[in-house]
Amino acid sequence: MSYIPAFMRRRAKNYLLRTLPEYGYELVSVRDRNPWLVGNQQKDDLIICNFCGTIFRRSGNDHPEGLNCIHCDTIARERVAFQCILDEVGKRTGTNSLFFRRAAQLKPFTMLECSPRHNQNRREIYEETLGKYYASDFDMMAHMADIKLDLTSDEDVQPFMQAFDIILCAHVLEHIPDYRKALINLRTMLSPDGFLVLQVPLLENAYVPVTWDEFHQDNTRVFHRFGFDLINDLKQIFNQVTPVVGLLDFHITSPEIKPEKYLALQHMREQVVVFGESKLRCNGFGNPDLCDAFIAYK
Ligand SMILES: [Zn+2]
Numbered sequence: 571m572s573y574i575p576a577f578m579r580r581r582a583k584n585y586l587l588r589t590l591p592e593y594g595y596e597l598v599s600v601r602d603r604n605p606w607l608v609g610n611q612q613k614d615d616l617i618i619c620n621f622c623g624t625i626f627r628r629s630g631n632d633h634p635e636g637l638n639c640i641h642c643d644t645i646a647r648e649r650v651a652f653q654c655i656l657d658e659v660g661k662r663t664g665t666n667s668l669f670f671r672r673a674a675q676l677k678p679f680t681m682l683e684c685s686p687r688h689n690q691n692r693r694e695i696y697e698e699t700l701g702k703y704y705a706s707d708f709d710m711m712a713h714m715a716d717i718k719l720d721l722t723s724d725e726d727v728q729p730f731m732q733a734f735d736i737i738l739c740a741h742v743l744e745h746i747p748d749y750r751k752a753l754i755n756l757r758t759m760l761s762p763d764g765f766l767v768l769q770v771p772l773l774e775n776a777y778v779p780v781t782w783d784e785f786h787q788d789n790t791r792v793f794h795r796f797g798f799d800l801i802n803d804l805k806q807i808f809n810q811v812t813p814v815v816g817l818l819d820f821h822i823t824s825p826e827i828k829p830e831k832y833l834a835l836q837h838m839r840e841q842v843v844v845f846g847e848s849k850l851r852c853n854g855f856g857n858p859d860l861c862d863a864f865i866a867y868k
Contacts, residue, residue, distance in 0.1 A: 646856025
């Protein structure tokens with residue numbers, strides 16, 4: 571952490587007092603890099619966006635598709651994925667950042683994001699923070715992307731062999747009929763030390779093939795409903811797989827989620843990364859019953 575002169579601490583404190591009176595104001599750093607300006611969370615209604623660093627008021631319900639950041643529009647489940655990236659890079663570099671924007675340790679990395687929700691502010695942050703950032707999409711229709719990439723097409727994947735240090739693939743796999751093939755190709759595109767952050771809606775106790783008509787908002791068909799047993803597929807393809815959850819021991823309240831979905835993790839509890847209550851609240855990760863991800867190393 572860099573040193574902050576007293577007058578700057580005072581100035582920032584006064585500014586925060588004026589703009590966010592209920593906010594605790596412990597200033598950590600104001601250098602032109604991450605972290606800039608950080609406070610202690612005192613009340614539950616403020617969220618620190620772990621992508622852009624903006625502090626905003628909690629509004630709406632705790633749905634994983636909600637709690638949108640007022641600057642970069644990240645939603646709760648996206649911040650879960652960003653936290654996975656920050657924690658993983660933190661472990662490797664020994665430098666932890668509170669948010670993604672201008673985190674110096676991210677500069678050497680090339681990142682691929684599959685079918686992201688586009689936001690201009692977010693795009694700019696990716697570009698100023700990472701060495702290189704690519705957004706891909708299956709057909710370039712529903713998402714703004716740099717490269718067309720069908721994850722099951724060897725031809726599409728071939729030019730990107732070992733090209734990416736970080737791949738973020740969120741809410742894509744459930745739309746791909748041959749999802750195992752997609753996982754193999756994701757591994758192929760990882761650099762030797764690269765890692766994948768994978769998110770799928772984990773609704774079930776165990777895998778259920780979708781044989782009925784099910785579509786998500788962007789009109790893409792859903793072929794699979796996953797449970798944590800997806801880890802068995804992942805472990806066949808990747809060397810090291812870590813499940814990440816918001817909480818492990820709690821009562822699931824969402825009606826669309828099977829109440830026993832975390833049972834599949836009971837026998838591997840010590841391998842599971844748990845964010846915990848305070849991180850869930852401070853970073854606005856949403857309701858813990860869908861606050862999940864997998865981190866996989868080649
Ligand atoms: Zn943000």
